[in-house]
Amino acid sequence: MVEIITLLWNGFAIAFEPVNLMLIIGGCTVGLFIGAMPGLGSVNGVAILLPLTFLVPPTGAIMFLAAIYYGAMYGGAISSIMLGIPGASTAVATTFDGRPLAKLGMADKALTAAAVASFVGGSISVLLFTFLAPPLAHVALRFGAPEEFSLMMLAFATFIGLGGDDIPKTIFSICIGLVLAAVGLDIISGEPRLVFGNITGFLHGINFLVLAIGIYGIGEMLWTVEEHYKAGGKSMMSDAVITVQRTMANLKELLGTWKTALMGSFLGYFVGILPAAGATPGSLMAYGIAKQISHEPEKFGKGAVEGVVAPESANNAASTGSMLPMLTLGIPGSPTTAILLGGMVIWGLEPGPRLFTDHADFVWGLIASLYAANFFAVIINIAFIPAFIWVLKLPFTLLAPIIFVLCLIGGYAPTQDMHDVWLMIIFGIVGYLMRKLDYPLAPAVLAIVLGPLAEPALRQSLLISSGEFSIFFTRVYSAPIMICALILLFLPLLKPVIRLVGGRKTARR
Amino acid sequence: MRKAEFVMAAVMGIFSLYLMWKSAELPVGWIPEEGPGGGAWPFWLSAVMLICCVLILINWYRRKTPPSQSDEVYMDRGTTVAVGLVAGSLIVTVALFYVIGVYGALPLFMIFYVRYLGRHSWPATAAMAAIAPVATFFFFDIALKITLPKGLPIIEETIFYPLYKIFL
Structure with missing residues (x-):
């Protein structure tokens, strides 16, 4: 305990170095705006800006990206409330009640509620993070190749078992991400693999950023172009007035929703820790539960403040939660942390159990920066609420080309190969066409990041066991994880059986 | 929308087959002392992709998913x-x-x-x-x-x- 506080104190010393502090404040601001833009969320911000972080040392870089992540979590609510377009998938649940509130002329109330709830969620989860990360890291030290592979399986299984998406399409998405990750040189034999048409650009493999920017940048923007066209080229605005008195009254009313905020924070944090579950399911679950426990469930969907507080506290808590498995186990809990993970690998910081011992400065600096980012994000957010209303009045046709330019250059910068820019555009267009048919694409991005970790883990495990798959079921840590993964994996298959059995019981009665 | 769902699944199915064939340029079986061959991982993943495409087509035929029921135009x-x-x-x-x-x-x-x-x-x-x-x-x-x-x-x-x- 004392040790944790000392480490955290040292972390604060690093986070409050002038350069790092500026990066945190800058990141929060940038993230807030990126999150607030319709169609762009933390994952886009982090993916597009990751190439820019090679300027600063890794500790500063990850703080900057984490601050963007935090800022975007706050900002995601803004376009949900103002435009009714979720700023990111994590803010989908915020639209359910945020938009009706804005329509009633209470956009300022909804925006304040979102900011304060995000702060509560962020603060509680950072505290949980501080005291739960070291023990988890300790357990993680005992992890070998079989455990690693079991965890990867768990990550993919959560996507399949908990996600409400079409199951064959989700599995397809995961597999195509893993296959794309296998392009390049075979890690063990060194032979070229899946080099299509003998194009040399494939020899260096497919950078995860190419797929991430392709799908979340180009693909998502094309999707927004379509929405914009269908809306007749008009964005739907809301009148909002902001005065000090109104803000104070709003804050007072928010005190009454503390139970909802607490529930959202804890739920969000623990859902966030689950590999691959992340903030979107966390915020949706929190919304559902808030409605269940509310005294006035009929108000939900028509402008209930709790309907904004629950998902916003949960998605911020989940965003912190999802960093825990990323740092301690190398398993990202969300697409954004998947990209953060990719960044850490580029900087030469191998995430995983050894990170806490080998790079303690980095880890505790990051944790301290989360406290700082959370604090600055809420202040910046509330201060910027009037400005957001102005920015969102900028026509879409001015914002869109700027985003496209960022995508094109962001795709070129990491490898400085035109091949990757073309590939990114192809991924963007194909991704857009697939998204129209309800193919979930987040699993593909997760898979291309996890692929280079999962394949060697599987091959090494099989080498240890001379090809016996039983190795995953006979080791202390691997067995329960693998069994959980299999249960989750087969949950969708079992559901009809459970329903059938349940149906028979009720029939007998 | 219904037609697009079929075409996408069919094209992706063919693409999976191509990936399987391409992966098989490297050994896909077990190599003694070396473990699974270099092509095994992408080969079997592509095979799973192919199975998924078949399942999507079955769902399409049985009109189980929203896109396969929709009469909406895919791209107007x-x-x-x-x-x-x-x-x-x-x-x-x-x-x-x-x-x-x-x-x-x-x-x-x-x-x-x-x-x-x-x-x-x-x-x-x-x-x-x-x-x-x-x-x-x-x-x-x-x-x-x-x-x-x-x-x-x-x-x-x-x-x-x-x-x-x-x-x-």
Whole structure:
């Protein structure tokens, strides 16, 4: 305990170095705006800006990206409330009640509620993070190749078992991400693999950023172009007035929703820790539960403040939660942390159990920066609420080309190969066409990041066991994880059986 | 929508088969002392992809998923034009990177998007077309030392060599 506080104190010393502090404040601001833009969320911000972080040392870089992540979590609510377009998938649940509130002329109330709830969620989860990360890291030290592979399986299984998406399409998405990750040189034999048409650009493999920017940048923007066209080229605005008195009254009313905020924070944090579950399911679950426990469930969907507080506290808590498995186990809990993970690998910081011992400065600096980012994000957010209303009045046709330019250059910068820019555009267009048919694409991005970790883990495990798959079921840590993964994996298959059995019981009665 | 669901699953199924065939260029079986061959991982994943495509087609046949029930048009005329223009302009912009470089293509893209798609005034268009390349140049080429494509050598020699001399 004392040790944790000392480490955290040292972390604060690093986070409050002038350069790092500026990066945190800058990141929060940038993230807030990126999150607030319709169609762009933390994952886009982090993916597009990751190439820019090679300027600063890794500790500063990850703080900057984490601050963007935090800022975007706050900002995601803004376009949900103002435009009714979720700023990111994590803010989908915020639209359910945020938009009706804005329509009633209470956009300022909804925006304040979102900011304060995000702060509560962020603060509680950072505290949980501080005291739960070291023990988890300790357990993680005992992890070998079989455990690693079991965890990867768990990550993919959560996507399949908990996600409400079409199951064959989700599995397809995961597999195509893993296959794309296998392009390049075979890690063990060194032979070229899946080099299509003998194009040399494939020899260096497919950078995860190419797929991430392709799908979340180009693909998502094309999707927004379509929405914009269908809306007749008009964005739907809301009148909002902001005065000090109104803000104070709003804050007072928010005190009454503390139970909802607490529930959202804890739920969000623990859902966030689950590999691959992340903030979107966390915020949706929190919304559902808030409605269940509310005294006035009929108000939900028509402008209930709790309907904004629950998902916003949960998605911020989940965003912190999802960093825990990323740092301690190398398993990202969300697409954004998947990209953060990719960044850490580029900087030469191998995430995983050894990170806490080998790079303690980095880890505790990051944790301290989360406290700082959370604090600055809420202040910046509330201060910027009037400005957001102005920015969102900028026509879409001015914002869109700027985003496209960022995508094109962001795709070129990491490898400085035109091949990757073309590939990114192809991924963007194909991704857009697939998204129209309800193919979930987040699993593909997760898979291309996890692929280079999962394949060697599987091959090494099989080498240890001379090809016996039983190795995953006979080791202390691997067995329960693998069994959980299999249960989750087969949950969708079992559901009809459970329903059938349940149906028979009720029939007998 | 229904037709598109079928076509996408069929195309992806064929693509999975191609990936299986391509993976099989490397050994896909067990190599003694070495473990699974280099092609095994992508081969079996592609096989799973193929199975998924078959399942999607079965769901399509049984009308189990929203896209397979929908009578909505997958891409109506207006959407095709709107999205096609944007996607097409991106492709042209990237192609122009080879000829006139990033800094020649970006202003053209801005003019096209802001003026012709956005129907904004010429002053707004000119501001966007001027700010985009200048900001990009100082951020990437100067601050980050990431040299973006300059197009034909003559452009780099005549325009950018003097600029490098001033700023680098």
